[in-house]
Amino acid sequence: MKEYVFRDPVHGNISVTDPTVFALIQSPEFQRLRRIRQLGTSFISYPGAEHTRFAHSLGVYHLMDRVLRHLTDRNIVQIDPEDCALACCAALLHDIGHGPFSHLFEKLTGQHHETWVERVIGSPETSIYQLLYSRNQHWPARITSIIAGTWDGPPFLKELISSQLDVDRMDYLLRDSRMCGVTYGQFDLDRLIQTITVHDGHVAMTDKGIHSAEEFLLARYFMYWNVYFHKATRAIETVLDKMLHRAVSLVRSGRRDEVGFLPPSMEPILAGRAMTLSEYLLLDETDVLYAIKRWTQAQDPILRDLSDRFINRRLFTGIRLDERLHRVLERQAEIIEAVKAAGFAEADYYYHIDKTSNLAYSYYVKPTEGGSPPIQVLVDWTKPPALREVTVMSDVLKSIATERVTRYVLFVPKEAADEVERILEN
């Protein structure tokens, strides 16, 4: 048996012995994930946050392997070895549809990375499809169904890929916090895995695992507020968003020349054309960052300025709104005037209300409010044993899960910030 070992700053050794898994890792579509950062623009706030979706995906694969081993070694559930292999591949490939700065581009194209997952795995032209198909002709469809949640095999396998207790979250909390140099995303992985069980085909935690669940969800909670919603990250994200909209606007209004250089891979997006799969697979952060570097010399002054802000870290200033949100809405005209007066005539590109809860991250959302499958605890002191949703059993979790906290921040150029603040206060 040939074994490949990847060294990893989070998990130490990641061992791969299945030749299909190793071939998938070597495929161009997967190697491409090396060129997409896991945390997009967070490097602006945390200099260490340069880790990639490639490393994260290896980590997710590794954790799936560990969890399944835990379940089978302890005879908690019988799993068909074929299903184990499928689940491991699904874990490895769960992010294969991601592009650069995903949610910004998703907004521009209207296409979610989930759509692309299906296309990458399901299209005969990709290496990934070919590798999976040559293993078993049903694998491409099955793996897609696990990732998409439409899989009709044992449900715990898809829940381990995507639910509020999935191996994706486990890896990214540990990895993001380690790379950012913060401790509060760390949790006791060994203990968490040990308390995972399966009941009626669904993932659950044993009764002993309540404190583990608390620790895990609180880690999410801390990362959410401190890292994922860090003000500087939101500020640079806003700059990037405005810049892309500016480029789109120039291209679509026949002012393509004022953009200057444009990577061919970005053309379809800016022009509003649908991308082919092979176009999509050519696009990664290298292209976007290179374009931004070039745009620092664009003819259009707005595109030029926004690009320069991105490259040289001249962030927008963030003004916490929260209970002052209504004041912004009331006095919007006045604020926009202030932004213009500060020298930003096209104020739309220099004014943004950021609403955190719109984002991909959330620490725990109850299913009644649209969250993905919740964490269930297997209570075995009742007869018969039964599953209970975790927030029912923990006051701490109840307090962080019941309401969606939304934080509003107004971003404007530093030059306009004082005046805007004055308007809000009067």
Add this chain to the structure above:
Amino acid sequence: MKEYVFRDPVHGNISVTDPTVFALIQSPEFQRLRRIRQLGTSFISYPGAEHTRFAHSLGVYHLMDRVLRHLTDRNIVQIDPEDCALACCAALLHDIGHGPFSHLFEKLTGQHHETWVERVIGSPETSIYQLLYSRNQHWPARITSIIAGTWDGPPFLKELISSQLDVDRMDYLLRDSRMCGVTYGQFDLDRLIQTITVHDGHVAMTDKGIHSAEEFLLARYFMYWNVYFHKATRAIETVLDKMLHRAVSLVRSGRRDEVGFLPPSMEPILAGRAMTLSEYLLLDETDVLYAIKRWTQAQDPILRDLSDRFINRRLFTGIRLDERLHRVLERQAEIIEAVKAAGFAEADYYYHIDKTSNLAYSYYVKPTEGGSPPIQVLVDWTKPPALREVTVMSDVLKSIATERVTRYVLFVPKEAADEVERILEN
């Protein structure tokens, strides 16, 4: 006093209170280091090795600050606060002249990054010059002299920047090993710092520090063989080197069209023109990686193939030579024929003997063999106390320092490897 804190995966909190230091960090020239990886191509072997020279430079600054604090808090030596500030800035800026994939580009241009350090710090057009000059008109020259080793102030300050016991090495060992997910580059930083002393104006370790020195140098030794000279890294480096030479050759022989896309920032290098400072500062890894991505569709088949190898991780195969080096030299013609026969007509681009000891890294080189200032131990049981070079005092170190170990690896395409191996064996 305003304090800025950077979170760092290696040192935890990095605190900056000097406003000049903070402004230097915010300068475009320094922000540019975010786009240059500390370990160049090592990410190919260690998926976590994505850390940048930006983070490393912050770490080196932080360690300089800690060491100077150690020396002053314990009254080991009196240091003028101005000199402390100068040394901290020098630490921060020691890598400011680095470009992308430094030694490859240095080979191409014939200009070392040290030259660029002087130009970045010493040219009135850069933000860095302006910030330093506005603090004190002599600072640009003084900081350059500390980094260049020509400083005529207390010598220990320049030795802390560049010697075999400098804060640069301390940071990169810890950082590289952490990011690569290996333990053997770790050493006891607290203890090492605690044993640093100054004698007659020179850096030394106290008598108690011999085991610390051993641990530190052995960490280098292990990183050297396991990380810095990892075969896959050397293989991809060879691919990159050959690719750049191919592009140069095409451009300089009037076949520019066959290259296709070329970032303006790379033009001077490929064309063999001297770069201006502002051209140099525009060039970072983004440009090179973007170019390589585009070259995967170049008209020239060699450039296209080498670029595709780089992007999709189709490495050359490495054949350990060592005592077989002479056989390669004897049978070079035969080997080159084998490479050609495998389909690589222009065999020069598909055949390379890699000699490790040529590289920038070495774990410890005695000054008599051209190493930078060695590690001195202050022996205080003699009268008067005296400095002794560390390998005199440690058998372990003697064994790793006396001889320059050179490892030879022959790189050829996988398709030719078996035949080449056969030739070597007969």
Add this chain to the structure above:
Amino acid sequence: MKEYVFRDPVHGNISVTDPTVFALIQSPEFQRLRRIRQLGTSFISYPGAEHTRFAHSLGVYHLMDRVLRHLTDRNIVQIDPEDCALACCAALLHDIGHGPFSHLFEKLTGQHHETWVERVIGSPETSIYQLLYSRNQHWPARITSIIAGTWDGPPFLKELISSQLDVDRMDYLLRDSRMCGVTYGQFDLDRLIQTITVHDGHVAMTDKGIHSAEEFLLARYFMYWNVYFHKATRAIETVLDKMLHRAVSLVRSGRRDEVGFLPPSMEPILAGRAMTLSEYLLLDETDVLYAIKRWTQAQDPILRDLSDRFINRRLFTGIRLDERLHRVLERQAEIIEAVKAAGFAEADYYYHIDKTSNLAYSYYVKPTEGGSPPIQVLVDWTKPPALREVTVMSDVLKSIATERVTRYVLFVPKEAADEVERILEN
């Protein structure tokens, strides 16, 4: 300046440069803390929990030093160097009055360890008194007053010793969790210290510190339920408690012979005599553990059995009561009969309702409910800046702090457990 460095598994290097501090550490009264475990009987649940009050006290000293350095380096508050030295000594000595298995012995003697602190520091016969007095005749009283909370100097110094944000809690959370091999007591010490400030002479956290406070208090919360109230620890503690009561009962009822060996240092306690200071200082865990070992061969069968249970880890069985508490009270006679029927005629020694909230630990108690000084956050967006109690500002903390959770566990011998469980269920 002579520096002594202690290596510590939690803090790395602990440096001591003040000669008084070093002499205090070397004093017999402080060395005695080496023979008292920080977590008393927890080693029974966590094999690593063998760490001593000696190591903990060094850690508390070290943290006080760090916090004061933080406050002065950043000019947050001016502190008289004399007060700094006093506070560091107070930190070092805050546990000097502890005896073995403190709260068990406190229950037996009716004297709290706080009383003993005063006597150890304030009695001219101790080395500690003499060392402090020779430094400054007022030091013994001043240090006692800082520890006792009666100090009339800047209040933040005594709050750093004893409040809900004190250096004692910081050290023991980190140390206990590290030694127990659990992660959930870890928190980001660097960040916590960085957010400590002083307002109107009182300790507070800056606005940025709310998440730090959450993390810190949640660490307490997790340690509380998982470590401090671990069922096996409570079980062995119950055995120890019953055993000591048995020995007391035998001695005080004239059956001294049936006890057998009795360390002279334990005589006063068992006999109900007040201990002199020098008697108290002779008593540590060595004596108690040695006595228990000898009692495994006592003439009295109950003392013998309980001692053997302790030494050979034959724990009582714990039955979670909680909402079933009233049933125990209703059916107490029946339960006691069951215990007797299982062969434990003197059922008082084999029957105990353990009430967790009675214990020394609590994760956070609001001052209105008798907690020590609460954690205050300095809100600087109001005019003027003002302190707000931390649970007002955090939903998570509100949920863990508002109510005192009490957990009731009934301990009986294993031999009786099934029958008792049956009685409770019917």
Add this chain to the structure above:
Amino acid sequence: MKEYVFRDPVHGNISVTDPTVFALIQSPEFQRLRRIRQLGTSFISYPGAEHTRFAHSLGVYHLMDRVLRHLTDRNIVQIDPEDCALACCAALLHDIGHGPFSHLFEKLTGQHHETWVERVIGSPETSIYQLLYSRNQHWPARITSIIAGTWDGPPFLKELISSQLDVDRMDYLLRDSRMCGVTYGQFDLDRLIQTITVHDGHVAMTDKGIHSAEEFLLARYFMYWNVYFHKATRAIETVLDKMLHRAVSLVRSGRRDEVGFLPPSMEPILAGRAMTLSEYLLLDETDVLYAIKRWTQAQDPILRDLSDRFINRRLFTGIRLDERLHRVLERQAEIIEAVKAAGFAEADYYYHIDKTSNLAYSYYVKPTEGGSPPIQVLVDWTKPPALREVTVMSDVLKSIATERVTRYVLFVPKEAADEVERILEN
């Protein structure tokens, strides 16, 4: 399958599923290891070094389980499940014969702890024997033979228990360094285990493991000089040794009264009687430490003084001899006079030459010099593959392994140290 999990500061979770293993852990003979420190007197130098042989033994069991799982999961060698279980029990029990402060007591009694291992496992009166016998009547003898090295099953199993690459060393290096708060005993356990292989029935490392072996042995080297031979530890050990000899001398010369209190468990040793097994099992560090505490009030002034030195950490002063050893031997009479003149009439108890290489620890001894089985590397580039001893393949290891370094330190009371130093210098 019932699973018991022990939390451990070194390995995290230690899982036990074999009921025999769990029962062995609960046996009185194994629980006794809780009362014997792994590092004896090292706590005097490293306040954290309070960890016990109980925790270490659990760790060794855990590592054996991991290594065997590694070997079987990768099909490196087929192992009979019965042999796996035997090897795990042997790992758990390898230190079961240890008493308090082992090598001091071994010197006094002339009986090695290895002898006691056999008696504890092989005597029908112990719980351990009964548990093993009830599993399989041949187990007591088989497990003893694995530990003793006389086992005639696959040799790699006994080599994993006792050789220069055994699980015992792996655990104690990691554990001792963690608890002492030093980093240099840490090595990359994952990588080390991954390179373990079996060749011709013997343990070996794969070719890739040379740097792992280097790292592992250098960890031993650093721990040896920094921790195991720490001068303060050697000093307190000398005090303890002299104290026990004094007690022996008093008892055997009819001056028993001057000793005062004597734990019955220590009587046979002091009197020179052979101990029965049950006497031996009653003796642990509690008894010895309690005796020392009582002896601080012994009638005999020497016993009293030495005991007080131990309890209150008044160490002997160590004078490094090395090349000055011969001078001590030449001027021994003069030195002894100086010790007497300083007030220590019975100078034999206050004068000791400590020779480090006599001790149990050594970082690596070649078999030609009497070391236990050496580390073999499986070289697979030769035909056929063959084992080579590791120092042949590594210059670094050659340098630390070739010669037995001996360090001589002369210990005398502080009061005599200056004068002795003067004698040595003249």
